[in-house]
Every structure is written in structure tokens, then in C-alpha cells.
Amino acid sequence: MSVASPASSAARLLADLAAVVGPEGLIHHHDELIVYECDGYVIEKSVPDVVVFPTTTEQVARVVRLCNQHDVPFVPRGAGTSLAGGTLAVGGGVMICLTRMDKIVEINLPDRTAVVEPGLVNVRLTRALAGTGFHYAPDPSSQGACTIGGNVATNSGGPHTLKYGVTVNHVLGVELVLPDGSIVEVGGKVEDPPGYDLIGLVVGNEGTFGIVTKITVGLTRDPESGRTLLGVFDSVDAATQTVSDIIANGIVPAALEMLDTLMIQAVEQAFRFGFPTDAGAVLIIEVDGLEAGMDEQAEAIRKLVLKNGGTVPKAIPWRTRKEPDYVAIWKSRKSAFGAIGRLSPSYCTQDGVVPRTKLPHILREITRIGAKYQIRIGNVFHAGDGNIHPILLFDERDEEEVARVILASHEILEECVNCGGSVTGEHGIGVEKISFMPKLFGPDDLSAMVAIRSAFNPEGRCSPEKMIPGGGGCLERRSPGRHASA
Amino acid sequence: MNWPNPPAEHHAIADGRHAHAIDRPGSPEDLASTLAQRVAEGLAIYPRGGGTAMHVGGPPARPGVLVESNRMTRIIDYPAADMTISVEAGITMKALQATLAREGQFLPLDTPESGQATLGGVYATNTWGPRRFGYGRPRDHIIGIRFAKADGTLVKGGGRVVKNVAGYDFPKLLTGSLGTLGVICEITLKVRPKAEDSALVVAAFTSLDALGNTLGALNTSATRPVAIDVLNAPAARHVLAEMAPSSPWVLVLGFEEAKATVSWQVDHIGRELGGADVRVVRGDEAGPVWSALTDFQSTGPGVVKLRVALPPSLLITLLGRIDPADWQVQAHAGTGTLHMQTNAGREMDQTAADLQRLRIACAKGGGHVIVASCPTEAKGPLKVWGDPRPDWALGARVKAALDPAGAMNPGRFFDTMGT
Ligand SMILES: Cc1cc2nc3c(=O)[nH]c(=O)nc-3n(C[C@H](O)[C@H](O)[C@H](O)COP(=O)(O)OP(=O)(O)OC[C@H]3O[C@@H](n4cnc5c(N)ncnc54)[C@H](O)[C@@H]3O)c2cc1C
Ligand SMILES: Cc1cc2nc3c(=O)[nH]c(=O)nc-3n(C[C@H](O)[C@H](O)[C@H](O)COP(=O)(O)OP(=O)(O)OC[C@H]3O[C@@H](n4cnc5c(N)ncnc54)[C@H](O)[C@@H]3O)c2cc1C
Numbered sequence: 001m002s003v004a005s006p007a008s009s010a011a012r013l014l015a016d017l018a019a020v021v022g023p024e025g026l027i028h029h030h031d032e033l034i035v036y037e038c039d040g041y042v043i044e045k046s047v048p049d050v051v052v053f054p055t056t057t058e059q060v061a062r063v064v065r066l067c068n069q070h071d072v073p074f075v076p077r078g079a080g081t082s083l084a085g086g087t088l089a090v091g092g093g094v095m096i097c098l099t100r101m102d103k104i105v106e107i108n109l110p111d112r113t114a115v116v117e118p119g120l121v122n123v124r125l126t127r128a129l130a131g132t133g134f135h136y137a138p139d140p141s142s143q144g145a146c147t148i149g150g151n152v153a154t155n156s157g158g159p160h161t162l163k164y165g166v167t168v169n170h171v172l173g174v175e176l177v178l179p180d181g182s183i184v185e186v187g188g189k190v191e192d193p194p195g196y197d198l199i200g201l202v203v204g205n206e207g208t209f210g211i212v213t214k215i216t217v218g219l220t221r222d223p224e225s226g227r228t229l230l231g232v233f234d235s236v237d238a239a240t241q242t243v244s245d246i247i248a249n250g251i252v253p254a255a256l257e258m259l260d261t262l263m264i265q266a267v268e269q270a271f272r273f274g275f276p277t278d279a280g281a282v283l284i285i286e287v288d289g290l291e292a293g294m295d296e297q298a299e300a301i302r303k304l305v306l307k308n309g310g311t312v313p314k315a316i317p318w319r320t321r322k323e324p325d326y327v328a329i330w331k332s333r334k335s336a337f338g339a340i341g342r343l344s345p346s347y348c349t350q351d352g353v354v355p356r357t358k359l360p361h362i363l364r365e366i367t368r369i370g371a372k373y374q375i376r377i378g379n380v381f382h383a384g385d386g387n388i389h390p391i392l393l394f395d396e397r398d399e400e401e402v403a404r405v406i407l408a409s410h411e412i413l414e415e416c417v418n419c420g421g422s423v424t425g426e427h428g429i430g431v432e433k434i435s436f437m438p439k440l441f442g443p444d445d446l447s448a449m450v451a452i453r454s455a456f457n458p459e460g461r462c463s464p465e466k467m468i469p470g471g472g473g474c475l476e477r478r479s480p481g482r483h484a485s486a
Numbered sequence: 487m488n489w490p491n492p493p494a495e496h497h498a499i500a501d502g503r504h505a506h507a508i509d510r511p512g513s514p515e516d517l518a519s520t521l522a523q524r525v526a527e528g529l530a531i532y533p534r535g536g537g538t539a540m541h542v543g544g545p546p547a548r549p550g551v552l553v554e555s556n557r558m559t560r561i562i563d564y565p566a567a568d569m570t571i572s573v574e575a576g577i578t579m580k581a582l583q584a585t586l587a588r589e590g591q592f593l594p595l596d597t598p599e600s601g602q603a604t605l606g607g608v609y610a611t612n613t614w615g616p617r618r619f620g621y622g623r624p625r626d627h628i629i630g631i632r633f634a635k636a637d638g639t640l641v642k643g644g645g646r647v648v649k650n651v652a653g654y655d656f657p658k659l660l661t662g663s664l665g666t667l668g669v670i671c672e673i674t675l676k677v678r679p680k681a682e683d684s685a686l687v688v689a690a691f692t693s694l695d696a697l698g699n700t701l702g703a704l705n706t707s708a709t710r711p712v713a714i715d716v717l718n719a720p721a722a723r724h725v726l727a728e729m730a731p732s733s734p735w736v737l738v739l740g741f742e743e744a745k746a747t748v749s750w751q752v753d754h755i756g757r758e759l760g761g762a763d764v765r766v767v768r769g770d771e772a773g774p775v776w777s778a779l780t781d782f783q784s785t786g787p788g789v790v791k792l793r794v795a796l797p798p799s800l801l802i803t804l805l806g807r808i809d810p811a812d813w814q815v816q817a818h819a820g821t822g823t824l825h826m827q828t829n830a831g832r833e834m835d836q837t838a839a840d841l842q843r844l845r846i847a848c849a850k851g852g853g854h855v856i857v858a859s860c861p862t863e864a865k866g867p868l869k870v871w872g873d874p875r876p877d878w879a880l881g882a883r884v885k886a887a888l889d890p891a892g893a894m895n896p897g898r899f900f901d902t903m904g905t
Binding site (some may be wrong): 112133161166169185188190193194198199201203205221246252293296354355356382387420426428433437442444445451455458 | 654
């Protein structure tokens with residue numbers, strides 16, 4: 001054990017890192033670091049000792065090797081829109097921020113693939129593909145900010161992943177810097193490479209396997225046309241029943257999203273799309289495919305809306321996703337979280353999933369739980385997947401209220417588990433929901449997961465204390481970096 | 487422990503090797519304790535479903551037992567309105583599809599010999615067919631799994647809801663793992679509404695250039711086929727029998743949707759195909775042709791069978807290099823995957839040379855060739871799984887994490903077959 005003073009070891013780490021990424025490529029002053037103390041999940045905070053912004057895979061690998069030499073933990077970060085505390089620098093250490101690796105390396109239309117760097121903001125790939133007849137299917141509501149590297153780490157979904165599949169269904173290969181600093185190609189440009197489906201495992205690893213530095217994705221053909229319907233209901237119950245009916249009737253919508261009164265009002269104030277602010281709930285129901293047959297599908301949906309006492313004041317026919325009404329309705333939906341600022345200083349979004357027939361039940365439970373803990377809860381979510389997003393409104397400065405928010409969140413998630421569902425459909429476990437893992441999985445399941453993590457990340461140095469409770473090599477050890485900054 | 491003498495035909499594992507015993511556990515718990523016990527006895531575990539594809543992979547490497555799934559066939563839960571189903575892995579694909587059909591639903595996976603083949607076998611081997619282009623691969627339909635590890639523990643991953651990111655994705659990891667990580671005992675799937683109608687459009691092509699142009703144009707066709715298969719002449723005779731046109735290349739396009747939508751597409755594609763000689767089979771008539779396209783991988787004269795993958799844009803060049811006198815080829819052109827098999831009479835050393843050339847051509851685009859079937863003595867020389875890939879070392883670590891004793895299907899997959 002070396003007896004060097006913490007301060008000098010921290011200084012040496014900084015100097016070594018600066019030698020790799022340059023002085024412009026890192027920040028370490030406390031007031032600059034504060035931005036990185038949390039991500040979209042604001043309830044827990046931890047300031048990293050230093051944030052580096054590598055621009056090449058080689059730099060990432062060298063930074064990782066330095067973390068090993070200096071025995072400090074590190075954590076990858078994209079845009080920091082995680083809603084589960086995935087980027088939290090537990091124990092301090094080095095945060096590796098990929099936002100300067102943001103190039104589109106290649107677009108190959110004949111083979112329907114694209115190669116991108118991890119820091120590329122999701123929507124930039126969509127824009128680059130506009131007009132080609134192809135698109136990248138995963139479209140998280142945060143797509144204007146979040147990175148494809150972050151999407152890969154969390155296996156992101158989005159409104160249109162109901163029909164087209166989530167991130168893991170569209171990733172063919174990645175370049176991965178392992179926690180020991182070695183670089184490996186996982187998967188490739190062609191599907192089903194001989195060997196295990198490591199891509200299936202790597203997508204959704206929440207940063208616990210290393211750092212993704214390049215991604216090959218598959219592209220999807222644009223639909224020829226579509227219909228986007230606005231269904232308006234007096235009650236949440238009627239809306240959720242309609243969702244269940246649509247699915248049970250064998251209709252596969254491209255998207256099926258719900259907003260309740262609170263969210264309708266917030267969104268309407270912000271964007272003035274024309275949502276009826278006195279409605280109990282609205283559904284955005286989209287079908288797409290060939291123009292031949294589109295009206296029949298839309299009509300079948302309209303009938304189910306009417307059957308449940310709803311109305312369809314708007315039905316947007318479209319050929320491209322550029323139609324002004326189409327753009328407006330989706331902007332309203334995708335910016336819904338942004339509109340919450342008008343309602344409350346802070347919010348916390350949950351991400352439970354229930355079988356789709358259980359949606360009416362879980363929404364009733366959410367109302368009950370909100371009343372019980374006196375927390376205002378709005379709902380805007382991917383109803384077609386059974387993926388709820390109750391948004392709990394609170395004031396971060398009110399400790400007692402924060403405590404009630406946590407209790408209410410937990411009770412909602414418990415109920416999802418009771419319904420045979422999950423506590424996260426797309427945001428990930430992160431640090432936030434780690435205590436739920438033993439409720440979803442038994443000890444044997446969890447130890448198999450720990451064994452898998454150890455195959456990639458034997459020392460637990462990469463993104464410690466995430467996703468799986470306990471059992472990781474050096475999780476408990478102190479971080480010299482942490483001491484240095486204390 | 488030595489290999490037993492052949493006690494009885496049904497003890498055969500594969501490649502002339504026989505099992506010491508056959509275990510037929512009736513429940514996951516029973517299965518798990520069987521594994522622990524057999525491994526403690528120093529035996530390896532060879533899982534078996536319907537036994538239709540036990541030849542896949544290298545020869546069994548050390549003595550062991552067969553563990554069969556055929557007593558685990560329960561439907562655990564089928565909430566049809568949620569479009570999901572949880573079943574035990576020993577159920578045959580035919581029985582599973584029949585259950586789904588009663589609710590107007592189906593699992594969009596094509597399986598050869600579906601009356602024999604089990605769901606567990608399909609997932610262990612990652613088996614698909616022509617519809618893959620439209621509906622995706624086995625990994626795209628699985629949402630939950632339970633498997634028994636060699637140490638006698640039962641592990642689950644995923645769940646029963648269609649969207650779920652809690653924990654590592656064991657359902658995908660186990661898909662295509664060829665029984666080397668554990669024995670799959672339960673699978674939860676998301677299923678789809680059965681299409682109202684189905685049609686296959688068969689078009690004859692006299693030149694590869696014309697075929698290439700058509701395939702290129704299909705990339706932006708107004709129609710949306712769920713299958714784009716190309717057959718060379720001997721494969722067309724094998725698959726389509728008397729329906730086969732007498733041209734060197736045959737394109738088969740599959741459409742599945744509502745009646746009106748299928749009609750529109752069949753009409754439209756006829757026009758897009760312009761001069762090509764076209765024939766349409768529709769509805770019930772299409773069923774046997776879909777099956778024949780699926781069964782190509784399990785039927786035919788091929789002493790050596792291959793599974794090939796390459797970027798679709800390289801397909802035409804590759805097809806131009808394959809002599810129809812030597813090989814039958816079915817190319818799933820939309821996904822760049824091919825099933826190939828030797829014609830009768832092709833010598834092994836010629837086959838080996840062809841394989842070498844194929845591998846080089848595929849590797850240029852990041853593709854690969856797997857030997858799906860060949861005589862035991864050729865398995866080593868032909869390198870069943872191909873040359874080592876950059877992520878195999880990582881794969882071996884994953885294997886060691888779940889099966890540290892190396893008890894599961896030793897010798898059969900890339901990690902233990904040697905290269
Ligand atoms: C308003 C709003 C709406 C949202 N809507 C959706 C939605 O519809 N669907 C959805 O799925 N999510 C949604 N999210 C959550 C979030 O946007 C996603 O989880 C997204 O994928 C995170 O991307 P990011 O670049 O911000 O990653 P970060 O938040 O920076 O990181 C997320 C996780 O990924 C890891 N990570 C990041 N980059 C890498 C890398 N290169 N290599 C390895 N690990 C890495 C991090 O360590 C962390 O664990 C939403 C969030 C907000 C704030
Ligand atoms: C390379 C390749 C070649 C193929 N060749 C043929 C062929 O010639 N004929 C044909 O009809 N189909 C073939 N198939 C298709 C496919 O293998 C079958 O559709 C499917 O595997 C059959 O199921 P089964 O129950 O008969 O499997 P089996 O033949 O019983 O087993 C196949 C493999 O899967 C493993 N396995 C089976 N069940 C389980 C389980 N529950 N858990 C873990 N592992 C299990 C076995 O150990 C074995 O390695 C091939 C597939 C591939 C990938």
C-alpha cells in the first residue's frame with residue numbers, strides 16, 4: 001500500500017488524464033462538476049472527482065487503463081437524461097462523458113445499416129436519414145437530447161417501439177472498451193454471428209460492462225402512410241379499457257400513448273396543440289403501413305374508442321412524418337415532461353410495466369396511492385406496451401414531501417410486481433430501483449447476474465453499485481479519488 | 487468415465503456417441519436436481535428436445551447423459567388478450583402454434599419438422615425461416631426465460647410483460663446458446679395476431695443481373711413483403727417441385743396481411759416485376775409452399791449443409807460464384823442469410839475448397855458461414871463454427887460464469903470445439 005498523500009495521488013491522476021485528453025478534455029473544479037452530480041433522477045447525488053471528454057476510442061481505452069492504475073472507479077455518461085440515476089458517480093472517481101464522440105461514421109442504405117459514435121444524439125440520426133425512405137426506429141421521447149450510446153446502455157424504448165421493437169432489436173454490433181481497458185468488437189455488421197448473442201446481453205447493461213464507443217444499428221423502412229388518431233375520454237378508466245381492447249383485437253398500432261388530465265393541461269398550456277383540457281384522458285393512437293387497408297384499421301380503432309364512450313375529434317392522415325398536424329401532436333407528446341416545469345419545481349417519473357389487460361387496474365391504484373400520500377401524480381405513457389410513467393410532483397426542498405414521493409413510488413412499483421409486471425420498461429434500474437431487484441428476482445437469478453457482470457467487469461470498477469444489489473468485487477472499497485476531493 | 491457401448495439406438499446423442507442414461511424430468515425443479523446429481527457423478531449433460539437437430543455442432547466431447555424435455559410441455563399461462571404466452575420448453579412447435587391458432591394468434595417463427603421440433607430446441611439453436619425478413623428473429627419474440635444450470639439452480643430472466651429492462655437479458659443470451667449455458671425449461675413469448683391472408687409470388691429470372699436489379703428495387707418497393715427468397719434451379723426443383731419454373735433463378739415473395747392489403751400488393755408487385763414470368767399462390771394453397779420453403783434446411787440430398795450470412799448487397803456477387811451443379815441455394819435475400827446444401831455426388835475435398843472460398847467472400851462484408859450439418863469426421867476440418875471471432879474470448883468468460891464445470895453440451899459449440 002502506498003503512503004502517498006491523497007492530494008498528490010489525485011493530482012497525479014489529473015495530470016495523467018490531461019495527458020490523454022488534453023486540458024480542454026476534462027473538468028475538475030467543483031463548481032463545474034456540480035452539473036454532473038446527478039442526471040434526470042435528482043433524488044440522489046454524488047459529485048465525480050473529474051469528468052473527461054474523450055474524442056476517440058483509443059482515448060477512452062487509455063482513460064480506463066489510468067483508472068485501473070490509479071485504482072479509482074469510473075462511470076460512462078451520455079447526455080445525462082437517465083431517469084434512474086444510471087450515471088451517478090457512486091464513490092466519486094472519473095466520469096467518462098461520450099458527448100464529443102458524436103459522428104455518424106457510415107450510412108449504408110442497401111444493407112440498411114448505420115455506424116455511429118456513442119455520443120451521437122438520437123434525433124441527429126433521424127434527421128440524417130430523413131428523405132431516404134429509412135429511419136432508425138427507437139425514438140425515446142428524450143431523443144432530442146439523449147445519445148445512442150445511452151440508448152444502448154439502457155435499451156431505450158419510445159412511442160414507436162411498440163410495433164418496431166426497442167433498441168436491442170435494432171443493434172447489430174458495438175465496439176466496447178472493457179473495464180480493463182481492452183477494446184473488443186462485439187457482434188458485427190451482419191446478424192447472428194457464431195457464438196453467444198453478446199449483443200443481446202450488452203444492450204441494456206446500464207454501463208456495467210464497459211464503455212460503448214461505436215455502434216452498428218439496423219435501419220427500418222419508412223411506412224408508406226399512416227393515421228394518427230386522437231381519442232378523447234371522460235375518464236382514465238375508459239381510455240385504458242380502450243387500450244386493452246385495441247391490443248386484444250389483434251391490432252398492432254405503431255404507437256399508443258396516453259395522457260391524463262393533469263398532463264393534458266400542462267401540455268396544452270405549453271404547446272397549444274388543441275387537446276381538450278376538460279378531458280379525463282386522451283389517447284394518441286397511430287397505425288401505419290400500406291395506404292391500402294389503412295382506413296379499415298383506423299375505422300376499427302375508432303369503433304373501439306366509441307364503444308368505450310370516447311370520441312375521435314382528430315384523425316391525421318399522413319404520408320410522411322412531416323405533416324404539420326403530425327409534427328405538432330408528437331411534439332406535444334414527446335415534450336410532455338418538459339411541460340411539467342409549469343406544474344412543479346421537481347418531479348420523479350416511474351417506469352413500471354403491467355400486462356396490458358391490467359392497465360385499468362394500475363391506473364386506479366396510482367390514483368389511490370397519490371391520494372394516500374398526498375402527492376400529485378400525472379400520467380403520460382406508452383400505454384400500448386403497458387409501460388406506465390406516473391409522474392410524481394414535488395418540491396425537492398421539502399424533505400418530508402420527498403420522503404412521501406419515495407413511499408408512493410415504491411407502492412406503485414410494488415403493485416406492478418403484484419400484477420406480474422416489472423419495475424422498469426425502459427429507464428433502467430440504475431441506483432434508483434436497485435432495492436426492487438430482489439422482489440423481481442430470486443437469489444439464484446441475482447447471483448447468475450453477478451457472475452455475468454464479473455465476466456465483463458470483474459473488479460466492479462465500471463459503474464459500481466448499479467443495477468444489481470451487492471455482490472460485486474470491490475464495491476465496498478473506498479475510492480482514493482473520493483478522499484482526494486473531500 | 488468412458489463412453490458406453492451403444493446400449494440402444496435411442497441412447498444415441500450424436501456423431502456416433504451414446505449416453506449413459508436418458509433422464510426425463512417432469513418439472514423444472516426435477517430437471518435442476520437431475521443436473522446437479524449427474525454433474526456430481528462426473529457426467530456431462532446433453533439436452534435433447536425433439537431430436538431433429540442433434541447433429542448441430544461438434545461431436546460430444548465427453549461421456550454424459552441425455553436430458554430430455556419431452557415431459558415438460560405445459561402451457562403455464564396464456565393471457566391471450568395480452569398477446570403473450572408462457573410455456574414449458576418441451577412443447578412441440580406444432581402444438582404451440584395450434585394453441586395460439588385457437589385464439590387467432592401465432593408465433594412468427596418458421597420451424598422445420600414442427601411436429602417433432604420443440605420450442606426449447608428452436609431457441610437453443612436460433613432457428614428461423616423465410617418469414618424472418620418481415621417478423622424478426624427468435625430473439626425478437628422472447629420476453630422471459632427460465633433455465634436450469636449445471637449446478638442445479640434455476641435461473642430466470644426477463645418476465646411476462648412485453649417491455650422490461652430489469653436485469654441482464656438472459657432470454658437473449660440463452661437464444662442460440664446451443665444448450666451450453668443451461669437447459670431451457672420455460673419461455674415467455676410475445677405473439678402476434680394471425681394475418682388474415684397470405685400469398686406467395688413466384689417469379690422466374692433468366693439472368694442474375696436482372697435478379698440483382700429486382701432485389702435492389704425491392705428495397706424501395708411500394709409493397710412490403712415479409713419474405714424475399716431466392717432459389718437457384720436445383721433448390722427450386724427441390725422446394726417447389728412441379729411448380730418450379732425452368733429458369734436458373736427463382737424469386738419467391740411472401741405477403742401476409744389483411745385480404746385487401748395482400749391483393750393490392752400482389753397486383754402491384756406484378757407490375758413492379760415487369761417482364762418477369764410470375765405465378766401467384768394464395769391463401770390455403772400458399773401453406774404447403776411456405777412449409778416447403780421452411781423445410782429446405784432439413785430436407786434434401788445435402789451431405790454438407792451451410793448457414794451463411796452476409797450483407798444483402800453482396801448477395802448477387804456471391805450467387806454468381808456458386809455452381810448450381812454442386813450446390814442447392816436458398817437465399818433469404820432480405821436479410822442476407824442463406825441455407826445451402828451440396829447436391830448429390832459432391833466430393834468432400836471439393837466441398838471444403840468451396841467452403842473456404844465462401845468464407846473469404848463473406849468475411850469481406852463481415853459475414854460468416856456455419857456448417858449446419860456434415861459427416862462427423864469432417865466437423866473438425868470444416869470448422870463448424872468458422873474462424874475465431876473477436877468476441878469469442880468474452881463469450882468463453884460468459885460460459886465460464888454460468889457453467890464453470892463445463893458440463894453443458896461439451897464439444898458442441900465454438901467454445902469447446904476447438905477451431
Ligand atoms: C424528458 C425525458 C423523456 C424520456 N423518454 C424516454 C423514452 O421515451 N424512452 C426511454 O427509453 N427513455 C426515456 N428517457 C430516459 C433516458 O432519456 C434514456 O434512458 C436514454 O437512453 C439515456 O441516454 P443518455 O445519453 O442521456 O444517457 P445517460 O443518462 O448519460 O446514461 C444512461 C446510462 O447509460 C450509461 N451510458 C451512457 N453512455 C454510455 C456508453 N457510451 N457506454 C456505456 N454506457 C453508457 C450510463 O452509465 C447510464 O447508466 C427519458 C428521459 C427524459 C429526461
Ligand atoms: C445449424 C443448424 C442446423 C439445423 N439442421 C436441421 C436439420 O437438419 N433438420 C431439422 O429438422 N432442423 C434443423 N435445424 C433446425 C432446428 O435445429 C430445429 O428446428 C430445432 O432445434 C429442433 O428442435 P428439437 O427439439 O428437435 O431440437 P433437438 O434436435 O432436440 O436439439 C437441438 C439442439 O438444441 C439443444 N437443446 C434442445 N432443447 C434444449 C433445451 N430445452 N435447452 C437447452 N438446449 C436444448 C440440444 O442439446 C441440441 O444441441 C437446424 C438448425 C441449425 C441452427
